[in-house]
Amino acid sequence: MKDGGNESFYYHPGRIWLDTDGNPIQAHGGGILYDDRSMTYYWYGEYKDGPTYHAHKKAAARVDIIGVGCYSSKDLWTWKNEGIVLPAEQTDETHDLHISNVLERPKVIYNQNTNKYIMWMLIDDTNYTKAAVGTAVSDSPTGPFTYLKSIRPHNSDSRDMTIFKDDDNTAYLIYSSDDNTELHIGPLTRDYLDVTPVMRRVLVGQHREAPTLFKHEGTYYMVTSGCTG
Known part of the structure; x- marks a missing residue:
């Protein structure tokens, strides 16, 4: 959108997007x-404002x-930067959120039944062998969030994931599974803190x-990526 020639109203693909403090959005x-x-x-x-490195020779940059x-x-x-609402664990190497592990794709939804904000995220280890999802909860959208646990939903490996909340307030977990060959979709429990036993496989083998x-x-529409990018 152009407003009197003011470039601040343009989106610029590839340009660093700054917050209201003038810092790159993380x-x-x-x-x-x-x-x-x-x-x-x-x-x-x-939040990735840290040094990039390779955990080992065949690892992706992280x-x-x-x-x-x-x-x-x-x-x-x-x-506006509201800060880090779920921080890493600095010392406990057994914790899911220890700095050496992987936290990706955080999504937050509000639960009208409990008046809580629920965060779901991908949880993995350095070598991406854990393949789980984690949950955290807060009384406020700006946190702080309290980390609860990680699970492998429906006893399946879970990689790229998202959360969808329908008009009837039923929430769903959607995740890539079976070594990324298919997607799984299943409703969450009433408090949004766990999955129910119901699950459907879609885009199998794709x-x-x-x-x-x-x-x-x-x-309903779904947008996905191919595993090669």
Whole structure:
């Protein structure tokens, strides 16, 4: 959108997006929650403002877990840094959120039954062999969030994942599974803290990941990536 020639109203693909303090937005692999109570958008994502390295020769480039960053906005354009709402664990090497592990794709939804904000995220170890999802909870959209646990949903490996909340307030976990050959979809429990036994396999054998699910005028749409990018 152009406003009197003011370049601040343009999106520039590939250009670093700055927050209201003038710093790069750190919300990678993120998701946006619109909070009806505060009429505010909240953007949660991986905070990666740290040194990049390789854990071993065949590993992908990575950054130690720093935590989940949160940004707030009224217009989806200007974003205020609300800080790290779920920090990494610095000392306990057995903890899911220890800096040496992997935290990716945090998503937050609000639960009307408990008045809690629930965060789901991908949890893995350095070599990506854990393949689990983790949950955290908060009384406020800006945290702090308390980490609860990690699970392998439906006794399946879980990699790229997302959360979808339907109009009837039923929430669903969607995740890539079976070595990324298919996607699994299943409803969460009433408090959004666990999965139910119900699960359906979709796009079987199609090697899809990075799922996003939304609903428009009564029809559900899913956008995914191929595993090669």
